[in-house]
Amino acid sequence: QKEVEQNSGPLSVPEGAIASLNCTYSDRVSQSFFWYRQYSGKSPELIMSIYSNGDKEDGRFTAQLNKASQYVSLLIRDSQPSDSATYLCAVGFTGGGNKLTFGTGTQLKVEL
Amino acid sequence: EAGVTQFPSHSVIEKGQTVTLRCDPISGHDNLYWYRRVMGKEIKFLLHFVKESKQDESGMPNNRFLAERTGGTYSTLKVQPAELEDSGVYFCASSPNFRGGASGANVLTFGAGSRLTVL
Numbered sequence: 001q002k003e004v005e006q007n008s009g010p011l012s013v014p015e016g017a018i019a020s021l022n023c024t025y026s027d028r029v030s031q032s033f034f035w036y037r038q039y040s041g042k043s044p045e046l047i048m049s050i051y052s053n054g055d056k057e058d059g060r061f062t063a064q065l066n067k068a069s070q071y072v073s074l075l076i077r078d079s080q081p082s083d084s085a086t087y088l089c090a091v092g093f094t095g096g097g098n099k100l101t102f103g104t105g106t107q108l109k110v111e112l
Numbered sequence: 113e114a115g116v117t118q119f120p121s122h123s124v125i126e127k128g129q130t131v132t133l134r135c136d137p138i139s140g141h142d143n144l145y146w147y148r149r150v151m152g153k154e155i156k157f158l159l160h161f162v163k164e165s166k167q168d169e170s171g172m173p174n175n176r177f178l179a180e181r182t183g184g185t186y187s188t189l190k191v192q193p194a195e196l197e198d199s200g201v202y203f204c205a206s207s208p209n210f211r212g213g214a215s216g217a218n219v220l221t222f223g224a225g226s227r228l229t230v231l
């Protein structure tokens with residue numbers, strides 16, 4: 001069983017809409033949660049980090065963490081065509097040292 | 113500030129040959145990581161250096177893989193001899209020292225990756 005799971009997509013949303021990306025993780029004590037955006041052939045780029053339950057907002061991005069339900073989500077408001085990319089969820093597990101466990105990523109397509 | 117640099121961007125070799133990948137982390141970052149993404153799979157951890165010391169190499173697939181970080185600056189990852197299943201994208205990432213607490217911990221900056229194709 002995978003430790004971090006994401007729907008591979010593609011998730012298609014119209015320009016200006018809210019894109020909702022979800023990630024679930026396995027039953028382990030988890031510590032840190034990250035969303036990376038990756039354009040094709042480019043490096044994964046950190047866009048959000050979250051460490052405690054609740055919402056964290058940064059511009060058009062909101063990360064939501066619910067440890068009891070073991071999920072973390074990313075909302076992108078007013079989606080733009082430039083948001084089209086693969087979004088990677090990564091989790092740092094307690095006792096896992098400093099390594100991150102990634103999901104396979106969700107491909108987002110924002111259509112004009 | 114220069115980011116994490118990886119070389120080569122793409123390498124095509126035949127089974128049994130040797131390939132060496134190089135990573136230059138962000139200057140001053142003591143932590144350096146290697147990850148790998150095999151086609152269709154998730155990015156997986158290979159190993160973690162703190163300066164020149166291997167902190168965690170639990171993700172290294174087998175003894176055909178050798179990582180070094182002489183002097184605690186750049187790192188190399190050698191695959192010898194390469195097998196077909198070694199094909200994938202090898203990412204390097206770096207992070208600064210932890211300043212305590214969860215905030216800032218594990219915030220990695222990734223390079224663009226080195227794509228390895230073994231024929």
